[in-house]
Amino acid sequence: MMRLHRKKKKNKPRPRVMGLPINQSDDYLSDAIKLHQNGGGQIVTLNTEMAVMSRKNKDLYESICKADIVIPESIGISFALTLKGVHNKKTPGIEISWELLQYAEKEQWIIALIGGSKIVNDKLQKRLLKELPKLRIGIAEHGYHPKAGWLTIENKLKFIQPDLVLIGLGTPFQEIWAMKTSQNSKGLWIGVGGSFDVWADIKKRAPKWVRAFNLEWLFRMIKEPQRLRRFFALPSFALALMKSLRKF
Numbered sequence: 020m021m022r023l024h025r026k027k028k029k030n031k032p033r034p035r036v037m038g039l040p041i042n043q044s045d046d047y048l049s050d051a052i053k054l055h056q057n058g059g060g061q062i063v064t065l066n067t068e069m070a071v072m073s074r075k076n077k078d079l080y081e082s083i084c085k086a087d088i089v090i091p092e093s094i095g096i097s098f099a100l101t102l103k104g105v106h107n108k109k110t111p112g113i114e115i116s117w118e119l120l121q122y123a124e125k126e127q128w129i130i131a132l133i134g135g136s137k138i139v140n141d142k143l144q145k146r147l148l149k150e151l152p153k154l155r156i157g158i159a160e161h162g163y164h165p166k167a168g169w170l171t172i173e174n175k176l177k178f179i180q181p182d183l184v185l186i187g188l189g190t191p192f193q194e195i196w197a198m199k200t201s202q203n204s205k206g207l208w209i210g211v212g213g214s215f216d217v218w219a220d221i222k223k224r225a226p227k228w229v230r231a232f233n234l235e236w237l238f239r240m241i242k243e244p245q246r247l248r249r250f251f252a253l254p255s256f257a258l259a260l261m262k263s264l265r266k267f
Contacts, residue, residue: 060087064112067095079191082198134187142219
């Protein structure tokens with residue numbers, strides 16, 4: 020197979036939060052489309068928990084730092100940027116990913132859906148084709164495979180060369196897997212966390228008024244008490260941020 024070479028261009032320095040680079044933009048969708056035109060790459064939607072996790076997970080840290088576009092997803096990351104004088108609004112991954120799906124249907128991109136349980140993935144495909152009937156799904160695979168199964172999936176992706184790969188495998192696996200698997204491949208690769216569950220109507224997203232008050236995290240915690248452990252990432256993030264202010 021011919022090796023694909025992405026166009027390289029010089030980018031201005033990106034502001035950092037806890038050593039992690041964030042892209043400054045008023046229009047991340049346009050940025051993603053331009054990245055696709057230049058040969059593709061990885062997009063990371065960075066939240067507070069992920070930033071804390073990256074301090075102990077070198078592979079996750081590397082995947083974020085190497086990503087072509089890093090989008091501030093949570094209010095914590097957005098606030099940290101504000102302390103530096105950068106006023107980027109937070110952009111939830113579920114929203115930018117849906118916008119990319121809509122664009123993919125319009126431009127007849129080939130997409131890949133990797134992750135979720137088999138039931139979720141099956142319902143996801145039906146829902147997407149109902150909402151976006153002209154969407155071209157090149158490959159759809161659930162997230163529960165043995166090692167040999169993942170090798171098969173990776174080979175399929177190399178053969179199909181999708182324009183958009185949405186990965187719902189959870190952090191940190193989805194970011195690390197995207198970093199390694201996207202090498203010498205075209206298209207956009209983005210981890211979407213639990214978005215598949217929402218799109219498949221397995222789980223409900225917070226109402227718009229809750230999101231307007233930046234309380235979606237609280238809504239999800241009430242609906243999913245098992246997520247309480249994620250709350251403890253907030254004090255760690257605040258402490259790490261305070262310690263890094265001199266370098267930040």
